[in-house]
Amino acid sequence: MSAGKVDRSAPDNKLHLLLQGIPAVDALLGLQEMGALEAEFGRELLLAELRGFLTSLRRQAAAGRLDADEIERLCAGAPGEVRTRLERRMAFSLRRVINATGVVIHTNLGRAPLSPATAGRVAELAAVYCNLEYDLRQGVRGSRNDHFCRLLAELTGAEAGTVVNNNAGAVLLALNSLSEGRETVVSRGELVEIGGSFRIPDVMSKSGARLREVGTTNRTHLHDYQRAIGPDTGLLLKVHGSNYRIVGFTREVPLDELTRLGREHGLPVMYDLGSGSLLDLADCGIAGEPTVSAALSAGVDVVTFSGDKLLGGPQAGIIVGKKAAIEKLDANPLKRALRVDKMTIAALEMTFRDYLTGRAGEVVPAVRMIRMEPGVIRRRARLFIRRLKSAVGERAGELEVLPGSSRVGGGAAPEMDIPTWLAAVRPNGQSSAALERRLRRQDPPVVTRVHEDRVFFDFRTVLPGEDKLLATIVAGSL
Numbered sequence: 001m002s003a004g005k006v007d008r009s010a011p012d013n014k015l016h017l018l019l020q021g022i023p024a025v026d027a028l029l030g031l032q033e034m035g036a037l038e039a040e041f042g043r044e045l046l047l048a049e050l051r052g053f054l055t056s057l058r059r060q061a062a063a064g065r066l067d068a069d070e071i072e073r074l075c076a077g078a079p080g081e082v083r084t085r086l087e088r089r090m091a092f093s094l095r096r097v098i099n100a101t102g103v104v105i106h107t108n109l110g111r112a113p114l115s116p117a118t119a120g121r122v123a124e125l126a127a128v129y130c131n132l133e134y135d136l137r138q139g140v141r142g143s144r145n146d147h148f149c150r151l152l153a154e155l156t157g158a159e160a161g162t163v164v165n166n167n168a169g170a171v172l173l174a175l176n177s178l179s180e181g182r183e184t185v186v187s188r189g190e191l192v193e194i195g196g197s198f199r200i201p202d203v204m205s206k207s208g209a210r211l212r213e214v215g216t217t218n219r220t221h222l223h224d225y226q227r228a229i230g231p232d233t234g235l236l237l238k239v240h241g242s243n244y245r246i247v248g249f250t251r252e253v254p255l256d257e258l259t260r261l262g263r264e265h266g267l268p269v270m271y272d273l274g275s276g277s278l279l280d281l282a283d284c285g286i287a288g289e290p291t292v293s294a295a296l297s298a299g300v301d302v303v304t305f306s307g308d309k310l311l312g313g314p315q316a317g318i319i320v321g322k323k324a325a326i327e328k329l330d331a332n333p334l335k336r337a338l339r340v341d342k343m344t345i346a347a348l349e350m351t352f353r354d355y356l357t358g359r360a361g362e363v364v365p366a367v368r369m370i371r372m373e374p375g376v377i378r379r380r381a382r383l384f385i386r387r388l389k390s391a392v393g394e395r396a397g398e399l400e401v402l403p404g405s406s407r408v409g410g411g412a413a414p415e416m417d418i419p420t421w422l423a424a425v426r427p428n429g430q431s432s433a434a435l436e437r438r439l440r441r442q443d444p445p446v447v448t449r450v451h452e453d454r455v456f457f458d459f460r461t462v463l464p465g466e467d468k469l470l471a472t473i474v475a476g477s478l
């Protein structure tokens with residue numbers, strides 16, 4: 001660059017020269033490294049970031065914060081800087097995290113993780129055509145339900161079943177199909193809010209069914225339902241309390257009494273089971289969670305439950321029950337609006353197969369984690385502490401393994417704790433809140449529980465193969 005005959009002492013000219021020293025976009029684009037960036041991020045994004053980079057150089061130069069040497073140095077570093085900018089711009093928003101909270105069905109962390117085999121099956125079918133709605137034997141249109149109905153029937157004893165996007169959708173569809181414009185009778189003790197804006201009265205009003213509350217918050221009797229039944233009644237509804245429980249002087253009507261009442265009056269009975277387990281989890285300390293088959297054998301017409309809570313499958317709303325009722329739901333145009341895609345069906349089919357072969361306890365991650373022996377968790381917590389000590393020594397802070405409790409979560413097994421062991425870290429030189437924050441910003445981020453001056457790690461929810469990585473991340477954050 002030639003200065004020509006300008007007066008170098010004039011500040012305006014000096015600035016002019018400085019700005020002239022900043023290359024044009026095309027000059028930077030010609031640099032060898034830019035080819036790789038263009039291939040990776042595309043020309044449009046690359047140009048946008050190059051312009052952004054140059055604009056910031058000009059702005060800094062105009063503000064007198066850069067001299068010619070610095071501009072030259074920054075331009076030489078342009079490929080690296082632009083790569084950083086592009087990577088930041090294109091960083092994934094939805095990312096893997098390590099769940100060290102001990103909450104197995106953590107709604108904020110995506111609920112039930114799928115097994116590698118199930119995830120593989122989803123990936124395999126996602127990339128190809130499949131017989132989603134095609135009857136291969138007859139060469140005619142088939143039904144999405146065909147791929148899981150037989151499995152569901154074998155697992156639960158249901159006459160029929162169907163699946164929608166999630167359990168909130170299942171409840172909406174069932175109420176609309178069975179009780180639109182009519183009254184749905186439900187106990188005042190069961191008008192629950194699940195969190196994330198799912199409230200029974202609100203879903204009810206959106207469904208077009210009219211809410212007919214009976215009983216009181218803590219006690220509802222069979223005669224309360226009986227008295228509410230009239231010409232406008234369309235449905236008797238029972239709702240699982242999910243994330244809360246009424247204790248003390250309470251009374252709720254057992255399911256079989258409710259179904260008997262429904263039969264006497266020719267009314268369908270629906271049960272929103274929420275979590276809906278296929279297995280009896282009493283042996284892992286989760287008592288009183290009704291299984292789907294138990295609800296069906298009590299004579300309920302329609303049972304709804306989530307795919308990604310205790311079942312441990314994909315997000316879905318699973319509906320099982322009597323054939324006549326399920327046919328009504330399937331014929332409803334709302335069903336079309338709530339239907340699931342092939343990936344959900346692939347994951348459900350695989351999950352149901354795991355239950356049928358009796359391996360769910362070992363291979364369905366959520367079930368495996370709920371059933372995990374405290375002794376196994378304790379060993380993993382101890383190994384973690386040993387790894388931290390050998391990586392950072394005394395700097396690590398105070399490290400212990402303490403008894404504690406894990407949670408099922410997801411509105412399942414309300415208030416039910418499962419005994420566990422926790423690795424507890426009282427950090428040196430930073431607060432527990434600071435360590436918690438730091439761990440959330442790692443790659444992958446680690447989500448933990450903090451109580452007072454300690455950060456807790458519950459290995460129940462740390463997935464197979466993550467233990468060592470977790471120790472490395474935590475050691476790097478201490």
Ligand SMILES: *Cc1c(COP(=O)(O)O)cnc(C)c1O
Nearest residue numbers: 166167168240242274275306411
């Ligand atoms: C969780 C839950 C729902 C909502 O299910 P999603 O699958 O989250 O839509 C509805 N009813 C009950 C009783 C629940 O526990």
